[in-house]
Amino acid sequence: MSTSNNNSERSRPLCMIPGPVEMSDTVLKANSTPATAHTDPVFSEAFGQVIEKLRTVVGTKDGQPFVIAGSGTLGWDQTAANLVEEGENVLVLSNGYFGEGLADCMETYGAQVTCLRAEPGKRQPLAEIAQALRAKKYKLVTVTQVDTSTGVLADVKGVADLVKEHSPETLVVVDGVCATAAERLYFDQWGVDVVVTASQKALGSPPGISVVVASQKALSVLAARKTRVPAYYVNWNRWLPIMKSYEARAPKYFATPCVQAIFALNTSLTEILSSSMEKVFAAHEQTAARVRAAVNKWELSTVATAPELCSNAMTAVWLPETIKAADLLPKLKARGVVAAGGILSGKAHRYFRLGHMGISATRDNGFVDATLRAVAEALEECGHGAAAAATGRSSPPRL
Numbered sequence: 001m002s003t004s005n006n007n008s009e010r011s012r013p014l015c016m017i018p019g020p021v022e023m024s025d026t027v028l029k030a031n032s033t034p035a036t037a038h039t040d041p042v043f044s045e046a047f048g049q050v051i052e053k054l055r056t057v058v059g060t061k062d063g064q065p066f067v068i069a070g071s072g073t074l075g076w077d078q079t080a081a082n083l084v085e086e087g088e089n090v091l092v093l094s095n096g097y098f099g100e101g102l103a104d105c106m107e108t109y110g111a112q113v114t115c116l117r118a119e120p121g122k123r124q125p126l127a128e129i130a131q132a133l134r135a136k137k138y139k140l141v142t143v144t145q146v147d148t149s150t151g152v153l154a155d156v157k158g159v160a161d162l163v164k165e166h167s168p169e170t171l172v173v174v175d176g177v178c179a180t181a182a183e184r185l186y187f188d189q190w191g192v193d194v195v196v197t198a199s200q201k202a203l204g205s206p207p208g209i210s211v212v213v214a215s216q217k218a219l220s221v222l223a224a225r226k227t228r229v230p231a232y233y234v235n236w237n238r239w240l241p242i243m244k245s246y247e248a249r250a251p252k253y254f255a256t257p258c259v260q261a262i263f264a265l266n267t268s269l270t271e272i273l274s275s276s277m278e279k280v281f282a283a284h285e286q287t288a289a290r291v292r293a294a295v296n297k298w299e300l301s302t303v304a305t306a307p308e309l310c311s312n313a314m315t316a317v318w319l320p321e322t323i324k325a326a327d328l329l330p331k332l333k334a335r336g337v338v339a340a341g342g343i344l345s346g347k348a349h350r351y352f353r354l355g356h357m358g359i360s361a362t363r364d365n366g367f368v369d370a371t372l373r374a375v376a377e378a379l380e381e382c383g384h385g386a387a388a389a390a391t392g393r394s395s396p397p398r399l
Ligand SMILES: Cc1ncc(COP(=O)(O)O)c(C=O)c1O
Pocket: 019, 071, 072, 073, 074, 098, 144, 146, 147, 148, 175, 176, 177, 178, 198
């Protein structure tokens, strides 16, 4: 088994939450390079490569990446501030905590939000989305590809197809923070207009970079605004010349870029693209299937209510009635694995979440196997395990 990673000499637990995720040694080294001017040609080359490689990762020829210091949430602000004007309609497809946050962000910038909420563990039926698209004109429709609170995978292609059919001028915005580079997404082919993501999940590098890719159609919507962009830092009119300049390997200043984080992201993108995106997606699908098989073996249920609704980047698992996340997580940590508790309001203690994206999925490093072993043992220590056979299958709590 290859352990081509700093974890071969690990004296720390594996970070198996749904992001930040484990990083390769080369990414860690790139993140600790000495001070480098943002005007240095070495940095311009790295920045230019990041912009080009992101296009390949999301599957676009002419989409415009924005690579800006910040976290995933900054991408919400970028989208809302640049593409929505006061009073315009936005349709938010919410599958949980992050869908709700995105709706809140849109409202912050003056959008009239209609929120289609799925039942927990499910996604909105396409017929319901089609009906909403026929009922009103929306400037944007947003879809959270994987809502990290539930591990539910949205049908981005299905949504984009509906938009094409019922409201082709509406922009399709995908929150891919917990999905990009793990879940299939074909930006140009599916007709996506904005993907919002971040450096610290399946992109495999440290937290600190907000990544957004915008279609030319989205940029033309920005150009046609009647009102000023109501924000300073996130105004794409300021960033567009910066991105174009660095892509041409020429430095240009608006605000100081996160130099080391960009070196690290460039390194992780090189590692991702050393394989094909198809292989990267397949590796995540196979890893997620192994995790789901283990959940079955533990006689537990995923929060996502059907296999086709389960994310390939992470899994949320209901605990038996008798065990709380706060009981399980320390026992996991004692076994060298950090997992996450739940974040669904009122149900947070009833489930736990595992991240299995990035190098945990694409490399033969044993991280997922070690995690699954640790979960089985910790469950058993909590009284579930042999006991599970006697007490029967756990059922998801009523929501
Ligand atoms: C789906 C989704 N959207 C948005 C965010 C916000 O990203 P960040 O925490 O990097 O600001 C997260 C964070 O986990 C997320 O999972």
